[in-house]
Amino acid sequence: MMDIILMILVGFRLFVLLVHGSQEFNYHYVKEPMNWTNAQAYCKSNFTDLVTITDEKELQEILNNLTKENVSDAVIWIGLKDINMTNGTWSNGETFTYRNWNKGEPNNKQIACGCMYYHRNEVNHNGTWNDCGCNNTRTAICYAVKRKFHAVNNAMIWVSAFQYCNSYYNGLATIRSGRDEWHLLKHLNETNIQEKVWIGMRSSMIFGHWFWMNDDPITYQNWINDTSEGIRDTCFCTSLDPNQKKWVRQACAERASFVCYTDN
Known part of the structure; x- marks a missing residue:
């Protein structure tokens, strides 16, 4: 489902x-x-x-x-x-x-x-x-900062976080550069969130590639694990680990806090 x-x-x-x-x-x-x-x-x-x-x-x-x-x-x-x-x-x-x-x-x-x-x-x-x-x-x-981040400290599966952000903001957060990520990590620190948080990237079950749900181009990536193999026919989602300051490939059915965004 x-x-x-x-x-x-x-x-x-x-x-x-x-x-x-x-x-x-x-x-x-x-x-x-x-x-x-x-x-x-x-x-x-x-x-x-x-x-x-x-x-x-x-x-x-x-x-x-x-x-x-x-x-x-x-x-x-x-x-x-x-x-x-x-x-x-x-x-x-x-x-x-x-x-x-x-x-x-x-x-x-x-x-x-x-x-x-x-x-x-x-x-x-x-x-x-x-x-x-x-x-x-x-x-x-x-x-x-043109893009404002809004951390939600309420653990949800990825699809529920996606729906929440679309309802109340512009969507789940995307990260377009190292400085974008720096501001997001700073926001997480200020809101005292130290666990992994969902962001708006997932993999394609059919083609196996990664993409942002809001159609932003992928101009920056910061993975902690190898994302080049083993994702075809399986859907993975992406979280950001504020402790390691890296992205994590994660099963979408897991629960985590998440970050939404708005564009000014």
């Missing part, structure tokens, strides 16, 4: 910037100057946090969008905090790996906060970072 069911189911002025190329985030330029702490509080209250920049492509996209939105030259708060000469952390908790310091920076002997230079008329618009005094007043860039 389960297999049959699954086969059937197959206040401040803001400049809103263009959606991130991976469709993960919206960016928001906050024109009202404020200190770093107040800028972060504003971003967390209205969006997700001050912007986190993880690679050159993302940085250039943000700078190009500032140009398209006709932003003037500015020194803008980003989500770097606790900067001490050579290090720092992202305010949302992401690992600090990509760096784009201005020449000679960081050089502040006091604990500082991160700001970014934007020069409208330069070819690459600069985009380098400085360790600024946190009490200075500057404009800021916030980001908002």
Whole structure:
């Protein structure tokens, strides 16, 4: 019966910037100057946090969008905090790996906060970072996660979880990138869910391949076990193990909590 069911189911002025190329985030330029702490509080209250920049492509996209939105030259708060000469952390908790310091920076002997230079008329618009005094007043860039996750701490079989998410949200969660997964795992931690949770991927009984139930393309996978063999003629579903931070091939009739999603 389960297999049959699954086969059937197959206040401040803001400049809103263009959606991130991976469709993960919206960016928001906050024109009202404020200190770093107040800028972060504003971003967390209205969006997700001050912007986190993880690679050159993302940085250039943000700078190009500032140009398209006709932003003037500015020194803008980003989500770097606790900067001490050579290090720092992202305010949302992401690992600090990509760096784009201005020449000679960081050089502040006091604990500082991160700001970014934007020069409208330069070819690459600069985009380098400085360790600024946190009490200075500057404009800021916030980001908002485009896909919101909603954990449901109520154990169900996969098909019941699927039906629940379709009834109350957009569907069972899909994971399109490592950063998507990072935000989902953070949400599970904040909701104190430590056991495996259903997500919206299952296998095809006929062809044996995996697919997202909402027809999202599979652009990212993070399996703990081998999924290449033994799934034809048998339907498996997918759970995310927050302890191992990996996906698990699991019998759909097992019971687990689950994660739904909504798109903004």
